[in-house]
Amino acid sequence: GNSVTQMEGPVTLSEEAFLTINCTYTxxxxxxxxxxxxxxxxxxxxxxxxxxxxxxxxxxxFEATYRKETTSxxxxxxxxxxxxxxxxxxxxxxxxxxxxxxxxxxxxxRLTINP
Amino acid sequence: xxxxxxxxxxxxxxxxxxxxLSCEQNxxxxxxxxxxxxxxxxxxLIYYSQIVNDxxxxxxxxxxxxxxxxxxxxxxxxxxxxxxxxxxxxxxxxGPGYTGELFFGEGSRLTVL
Numbered sequence: 001g002n003s004v005t006q007m008e009g010p011v012t013l014s015e016e017a018f019l020t021i022n023c024t025y026t027x028x029x030x031x032x033x034x035x036x037x038x039x040x041x042x043x044x045x046x047x048x049x050x051x052x053x054x055x056x057x058x059x060x061x062f063e064a065t066y067r068k069e070t071t072s073x074x075x076x077x078x079x080x081x082x083x084x085x086x087x088x089x090x091x092x093x094x095x096x097x098x099x100x101x102x103x104x105x106x107x108x109x110r111l112t113i114n115p
Numbered sequence: 116x117x118x119x120x121x122x123x124x125x126x127x128x129x130x131x132x133x134x135x136l137s138c139e140q141n142x143x144x145x146x147x148x149x150x151x152x153x154x155x156x157x158x159x160l161i162y163y164s165q166i167v168n169d170x171x172x173x174x175x176x177x178x179x180x181x182x183x184x185x186x187x188x189x190x191x192x193x194x195x196x197x198x199x200x201x202x203x204x205x206x207x208x209x210g211p212g213y214t215g216e217l218f219f220g221e222g223s224r225l226t227v228l
Contacts, residue, residue, distance in 0.1 A: 004157075034216065043119075043205055043219035044158075089157065101209065102148070102173070103217055105157035 002027045002094045006106035009087075013080055014114050021075040021109050023064075023090035031092040033057075033066050033073040034103065038087045047075075047088070082113045117142045121206050121220035128193075128200070128227050136191045136223045138206035146209040147189040148217065151175060151202045158205065164189055193225060201227045 007022040025033065032051045036044040048057030053068035062077045073090060090106040119140045128134045140147065146165050150158040160173030164183040178197025183189055193200045203224050207217040 036217075036219075041221075043121075043221045044207075044217075045219070046216045049216060101146070102160055102163060103158075105150075107155065107157040 002031065002092060002104050004090050004092055004104055004106035006088075006090050006109050009108070010110040010112060012112045012114065015082055016079045017113075019075070019077040019080045019084075019111070021088055021090075021111070023073045023075065023106060025071050025073065025090075025092050027071070027092055027094075031094065033064070034091040034093075035062070035064055035073070035075050036089040036091060036105075038089065038108070040086075044089060080111075080113050082115050085111055085113045087111070119206055119208055119218055119220035121204075121223050124221065124223060126223060126225045128225060130227055131195045133192055133194050134225065136193070136204055136206075136225070138189045138191065138220060139187055140189075140208045140218075141187060142208055142210075142218060143186070144208035144210060144218070145186070147183070148207045148209070149173075149179075149181065149189070149191045150205045150207065152205060152222075153202050161191065161204075200225055 003026045005024050034049045035047040037047045038044045048059040050057040050066035056065045064073050064075045087108045087110050089108045091103045094102045094104050122137045148163040149161040152158050159175050161179050162181040164170035170181050170183050180192045203222050205222045206220045
């Protein structure tokens with residue numbers, strides 16, 4: 001079945017460092033791809049998404065490009081802030097019979113930014 | 116404001132007891148979902164519902180039950196048959212369209228004593 005693999009965490013960086021969190025996927029069709037962020041004690045929030053190959057999603061300085069040839073959707077940010085400390089989840093849509101969609105999530109990557 | 120409300124935020128249960136987690140949304144979304152989150156693991160799908168009076172098992176439905184009597188509400192019952200119920204439970208609804216994103220509640224943390 002479809003699956004998502006994220007780089008192992010935790011990741012610790014200094015403020016203003018460059019961030020990359022790797023995400024690769026396995027899918028039989030043409031899924032949409034998502035990055036969600038979870039702050040401590042909260043639910044998940046959509047950070048960005050891309051719905052077809054070569055699309056670039058961006059939000060709050062974060063970017064990710066849907067690369068079909070490498071089945072990847074890596075998350076990047078040029079200069080991280082302490083407030084970016086959170087857990088980041090890569091996910092893909094998984095259409096099933098009947099039109100419902102399930103999101104398949106990676107295991108999450110905990111990011112800590114030190115001042 | 117529109118959104119998803121989960122309650123209670125924290126819940127403690129003795130072994131052998133059933134508990135019900137509430138999930139209400141005022142986003143007018145048709146599809147709703149329950150996920151379970153454990154430390155170091157991603158989210159795993161328990162149940163989902165596309166429309167009122169219809170729901171489907173997800174990947175880890177054993178020991179759980181749901182109902183969908185109203186569009187706005189999708190409660191999850193954790194039964195005594197669930198062997199390891201201590202976890203963080205997240206409810207979500209899906210926006211319109213084929214690529215609709217999921218909107219999540221703030222979660223309910225269940226601890227079995």
